[in-house]
Amino acid sequence: MGDFALSELYRIAIVGSGPAGLSAASRASKLGLSHVLLEKTDHLSDTIYKYQKGKHVMATPAQLKLRADIDFAAGKRETVLETWEMQSDGNKVHTLKNAEVKAIAGAKGDFTLTLTNGQTVRAETIVLAIGTQGNPNRMSCAGGDSPHIQYSLDDPGAYIDEHITVIGAGDAGIENALGLVADPEQRNTVTIVNRSEEFATAKDANVQALIHARDAGRIIVRTKTTTLSVEPGWITFDTRDGEVRVQCDRVIARMGSAPPRKFIEACGIAFTSPERAAYPVLSATFESTNPGIYVIGALAGYPLIKHCMNQGYDVVEFINGNTQLKPADEPILEAKFASLPGSQSVDYWLNFLKTNVVILNQLSTLQLREFMLDSEARFYKRDDVIFVRNDPGSSLFAIAAGSVLVEVNPTDPSITVPIGVGSIFGEVGLISGRRRGATIRAGEDCICVEVSRSAALKLQASVPAAKRSIERISTERQLLQMFKSGLTPADLSEVLDSYEIQAVSAGKAIITEGELGNDIFVIRQGSMVVERMIGGKPVFTSYLPAGSYVGEMGLINGGKRAATVRAAIKSDVIKLDGTAFMRLMEKKPELYAKTKSDMAGREELNAFIESKKDTLSSAVDLYSEQAAFLMENGIGEATDVLLIDENLCIGCDNCEKACADSHDGLSRLDREAGRTYAHLHVPTSCRHCEHPHCMLDCPPNAINRGPDGEVFINDTCIGCGNCQRNCPYGVIRMEYEPPKKPSILSWLFFGKGPGPGEPSRKWKKENSDPTVSKQSKAIKCDMCSGIEGGPACVSACPTGAAIRVGPEQFLSVTRLEKNSA
């Protein structure tokens, strides 16, 4: 552009020509402010320039109005860039390309920006809009510095015949992965890896596209998977079921990015917290802690283009002295806060929420604004019911004022436990599909923020401090519920100060027999098996479902660990410091007594197994081997499983028939199919997993967990088949309801109809009403909820071969006792 004197003192220097910088520069130009836009490359908007060719750029959030002097609408990358290029020229934006800022000195009114080429630029104020893409999060696993790992993808068409792993299923990762498989001619085998089970940070449209591509077999999606190591040609994952090594010629790591902290701090700008993902501290006018330097865009915690552009406009207005300007989302937020008492301003309420709600403390005002777009502020009068026990509902509530009462006893609503201001409730809803565990009503007039499940997951994914405080509160509740013993939250504070959540991969031991250690572990998710070495062989002694604790024996006896505890499936455990727990037990004799009695039971069990080992070694071996077999077959994540003793099963299929007859003529189990070990058969039937895979992407949210723990599909099912594909055990069928059969007696006496059990396809076809559309829906076991007498498959078994049990019951020592009796 022009030949301007570099010593000129600009009113505004804008660093970075992305959407935020461009919008700011355009505004400055429109307002007639002297300005300079500094871009480190030779083209505008490098982040979007580096998007893969032909990528569709989205314009979310849809409800947010765009307020900028340049246009932006969803469309192709090329179109977007061209529009910006043209319009910034049209707006007479003063641009300096190839100008990378290396240092900023001076103070408000006269800053000096030193460029890497040695030039200097002087400005009264600075707008930093440099984004975070220059500082991607790097792979930290073994081989994380390999040359075939890349952190961006320019042209997905450039790779042919490769095994490519995309790490991170945020928007960038999903778009890259989809780009790589867009043309089947390229014959790429693409795997995308996501650390968690859900795609919390990605846009919905991207997630849907990814799921479609997966279902069409074009892409491999691995969820709940982390990378263990990268080596030439191969990559090793830690998956739900253990380690997996797959072929991989190229790794594209899209694990997010973080602010270039060193540079920002050198500019005299403070951050909200020491965490890597933290953002600079900003005022409502985007001003940083160094007056005169403003921060907008992704560096301010706003990665979305629309936000960035609005902020560019706003920040220049602020610098120009327009203090009356309200952010573009103001009307939306005004409407949200309208129902709250006191008719206060949006700023007042935002500040109010931020100061009063613990999980929102660490958010910047800007993040909070965005957060509120997906959340609702609600006012409840004293005794208003907020939600009712067993209602479906997955949102999280935070109390900003007042307090609520939890009705802990379903039969007596007068027994309540209060939850005070600042805390949260309903966090169990974040675990997929759980119903409300208790009725909660307002204890006094109160103001709560209701956060949708997706917003809460996003909050946890993007603000580590919020994640930590949600975790801490739910951990505290879990410990209180587990240990009871008259403990109060205050008692637990020391123990909680040291807690640590660890992910344990399948098969890994958290406690090893014979080692020293006094930490206590609480199983938060997944399950564990306990083994002891007896006679040189590991002998299974017990099964621990989520919600159990382990490790007290080593702590109380102060010696070596008495057994090995290993994860049956990929699990999360809460590790509590043994010394702190010991001090807690000293303070609370009741807790000590409880732990001691729990321990005594376990010691008795160990002694029992040891004593049986000599006399009944084969029974103990069988018990151990069957336990291992069941674990291999995914029983570790089951809560209720159908098992068939083939010593008793006469193959009459009465279980299937009874199932069909109690569920609209469709059987939800396949007796004959499935694995068998030592005559113990695991048929194809729902196990009602602790964390059901089927629930993960159900568009109408039709899959829920009932009061008995049954996972069931309600009538809102749209028949998309996602659950069927997600179920690793193949227990979900897509079927339409057969016509009603004639009664059993008319079959028995007159031979009418197809008889008991599921009618044949032929009969179904011939007898169904042709005028009614036959929409297949997902069907699966609902544990015969609502049927007195329990599951029909079990009560219809003539020989007692079929039982439905929780793994913790089946794998208990009572079985060994009975069998050896």
Place this chain on the structure above:
Amino acid sequence: MATQAPRRGAQSGRVKSDGTHEGFLRHKSFRWLKIAFILTTTATLGYLFIDVKPRPNGGSWYGYLLGIVSTLMIVWLTMLGVRKRIPSRKRWSLKGWTSAHIYLGISLAVIGTLHTGFQIDWNVHTLAYVLMMLVILSGLWGITVYAKLPRQMSLNREELTENQMLEGLRSMDRQLHDAAQPLDHRYAELVRKSLQEDPFGGGLLRRILGLYRTSKARKTLAQLSEEIAFRPGEDNPIERLDALLERKENKVRRLRKHLQYKARLEVWLYFHVPLTFALIAALSAHIVSVFFYW
């Protein structure tokens, strides 16, 4: 070492198993065996100590009592067939029902016999008695197969379902068909014949007894294979065919065994059930005649 989590799903008092497989014979620690024992002992003691005049007879008051009890029991025992086909909405499991059916059914042999007063003759009354005993005997046969066969059936099927076994056979047939294509007409014809043979034909009796002849085609092929054996350095297509046939035969054997077990688990019912109906007919005749000639 560790503590169990609070029981899940304990909210609505559902009936839950204790985690052990308790078969129909041991149901509730032999509850129905005990009840049947008490019943038969009481009936026997009654028979021994109640002095009916002129002699113990179905027509005495005690005889009527035993007769009424037996009739009610027969009617109730028959109802198992209905109960089996209607999924229960009540707490009584089919297993409990089976257990009761077995032990009460056996006790009927004692009670029914006492009802006769040991007066056996060639008449409709004795016919009913004999039929009842036959039903009970066929029932005992059923108990033994139920107790013995499931284990063997499970061992035989090795995680395969019946459909998978059939599919396995079909795939063998396809392979055989393909393998026979490049062969001499003579051999191809033999393979075609072997494919046409029905390995499961021969009716129920053969199925139950498991008496099948070796496939003729296979025999012939085996001979042919020997004829042209020992030609060094040559890949003998006949040998390959022979190996395929042998694999098929193993599969056929397994499936035959499976069907045999299934048939044996069911065949006793072909006696038990019709005999029951005959018993009910004879029993009705017995009751009507008794009251008619009062």
